[in-house]
Amino acid sequence: MAPAVLIIVVLRLWPLLLGVNFSFTGDGDRNGTAVGFDNYVELLSDPLFRTALGNVGLLVVLLPVAVAIPGLLATFIYLRVPGNRVYRSVYFFPAVLSPVIVGAIFNLILAFDGPLNTLLGTIGLGPVDWLGDPGVAMFTVVGVHIWATFGMALVVFLAGFSTLDSALLDAARVDGASLPQTIWHVIIPGLSRTIQFVFVTxxxxxxxxxxGLLYVMTAGGPEGSTYLPEFYIWTQQGQMNRPALASAASTVLFLIMLVVGLAQMSVLRRAGRED
Amino acid sequence: MPGKRLGRWAAAVPMAALALATIYPLVFTTNVAMKTRREYILDRFSPASSLQVDNISAAWNSVGMARYFANSVIVVAFSVLLLLLFGSMAGFALSQLRFRGSKVLFLGCLAALLIPFQVIMVPLARVMADTGLIDTYPGLILAYVAQFLPFTIFLMTSHYRTIPAEIVHAARIDGNTTYGVYRRIMIPLGAPALLSVGILDTLFCWNDVLISLVMMPSAEHRTLMVGVTSLRGQYSDDIPTFASGVLIAAIPVLLLYLFLQRQIADGVTAGSTKG
Structure with a gap:
């Protein structure tokens, strides 16, 4: 027990405090001196960091999609679409690949003359500059991220389904409920805990x-359009040698995560109560 | 019910298409890795003319993939062993031994679980630099242990809670010390959970790129995933060798997935159903 406590306290909790404290000190010439909220002011005026925050907003908007896809697929697998056992293993497999591997593979797939544009070309669409167009690149990266991780959520949903009372589903079937009705009135209320868990994770x-994806696929570009806070922190720390500014960004990221976690939980709890 | 059956088949078609979209990128990459450069430039889609592994051996020998591979194996092996050791000890203590503050410690663990690496990255790198641990194997191993220990403890604790207290009492009456109980009861009974958590920890450490990038700056200490990212710049005009490097990094994980899929899925869902 003792080594575990020591490691967690020294290398997890202590750095958190250290980092927050650090974010109120200066970089470079002002190294170590207290500068109040200067770093935070600078952060908010940095267009790159603003883009990063905007992209977080985009992630929040796309979140329901990222949850609905595995949820719907799990529903189909649970309702025994032909071949359902195979799908489970196939869908899950990208989840074990490193983001670096996924990113490298998709660099080939999404190349301007790569397979995806060729496929689109055969049905008369495209080509799209998936990673070079600032208006498209962020969506591309999020899409690849969803490709790589929906299997994880799918497995969690399937575990949730195994706790669902199958008598309710039978009753819905006897009453002649359609699939959307069944999902809305039986499955969503029955799985609210699982859904909440998947939303947060x-x-x-x-x-x-x-x-890993950003590092391999876009390096924050084109035109800084694919920055996220974590990438910003890394750039400021590793490339720009601005550790205190990076710490301020870390603190902001931590606050975002706290807010997101708490907000989602309370929203879902309220939704659960209305049923 | 013919109509019902038709509906199921209607869902099966998009699901099969999605399964194809899940598998295809890896198939494409494997095919490219088998091609010669000339073949790739002429036609990247046709099946490789022969099952040649020249590119793979080239990537393995000339680019330093062998070195990166060895670095990864060393770091991951030690990290996972330490994680399992500390995680099982802490899980045993938190689930079976009642002592003052055990609840607080468990909550502390959960809190640490919510702190992402990005948030503590800057201060942690500084602590590692101050102690001379940056850019050393022990430093990276320690960083991995710190990162994944809360998760390991959480899963081991929830697994050990399912072991009836009577067994522990009986072992005590038979004259076992606390250590004896840990070694004779907790390790054997915890084996399935240890396997499951161990595989997940292996995946986390093996697939990580950010922690390794921050903690191991020098080129000869690169782990495999960081090595793969460096391939891209080196081999931007030799895509088959690049694809081979990607495959080398992916193969261990794919093997793990093929043989231990069940344990991986168990580990992923344990957090959702017991949490």
Whole structure:
């Protein structure tokens, strides 16, 4: 027990405090001196950081999609679409690949003359500059992230389904409920805990595990359009040698995560009560 | 019910298409890795003319993939062993031994679980630099242990809670010390959970890029995932060798997935159903 406590306290909780404290000191010439909220002011006026925050907003908007896809697929698998056992293993497999591997693979797939544009070309669409167009690149990266992780949420949903009372589903079938009705009135209320869990973990995943993809696929570009807070922190720390500014960004990211977690929980709890 | 069956088949078509979209990128990459450069430039889609592994051996020998691979194996092996050791000890203590403050410690663990690496990255790098641990194997191993220990403890604690207290009492009456109970009861009974958590921890550490990038700046200490990202710049005009490097990094994980899929899925869902 003791080594575990020591490691967690020294290398997790202590750095958190250290980082917050650090974010109120200066960089470079002003190294170590207290500068109040200067770093935070600078952050908010930095267009790159604003883009990063805007992209967080985009992630929040896309979150329901990222949750609905695995949810719907899990529903189909649960309702025994032909071949459902195979799908489970196939869909889950990208979840074990490193974001770096996924990003590298998709660099090939999404190349301007790569397979996806070729496929679109055969049906008369495109080509799209998936990673080079500032208006498209962020959506591309999020899409790849969803490709890589929906299997994880799918497995969690399936575990939730196994706790669902199948008598309710039978009753719905006897009453002649359609599939959308069944999903809305039986499955969503029955799985509210699972759905809540998937919402929170998916959002946390989007905020904290897209670094590998960004690093390999876009490096924050084009025109800084694919920055996320985690990538911003890394750039300021590693490339720009601005650790105190990076700490301020870290603190902001931590606050975002707290807010997201709490907000989603309370929203879903309220939704659960109305049923 | 013919109509019902038709509906199920209607869902099966998009699901099959999605399954194809899940598998295809890896198939494409594997095919590219088998091609010669000339073949790739002429036609990247046709099946490779022969099952040649020249590119793979080239990537393995010339680019330093062998070195990166060895670095990853060393770091991941030690990290996972330490994680399982500390995690099982802490899980045992938190679930079976009642002591003052055990609840607080468990909550502390949960809180640490919510702190992403990005948030403590800057101060942690500074602590590691101050102690001379940056850019060393022990430093990176320690960083991994710190990062994934809360998760490991959480899963081990919830697994050990399912072991009846009577068994522990009986072992005590038979004259076992606390350590004896840990070694003779907790380790054997915890084996399935240890396997499951161990595989997940292996995946986390093996797939990580950010922690390794921050903690191991020098080129000869690169882990495999960081190595893969460096390939891209080196081999931007030799895509088959690049694809081979990607495959080398993905193969261990794919093997793990093929043989231990069940344990991986169990680990992922344990957090959702017990949490």
């Amino acid at each position: 998916t959002m946390i995943g989007m905020l904290t595990s897209m670094f």
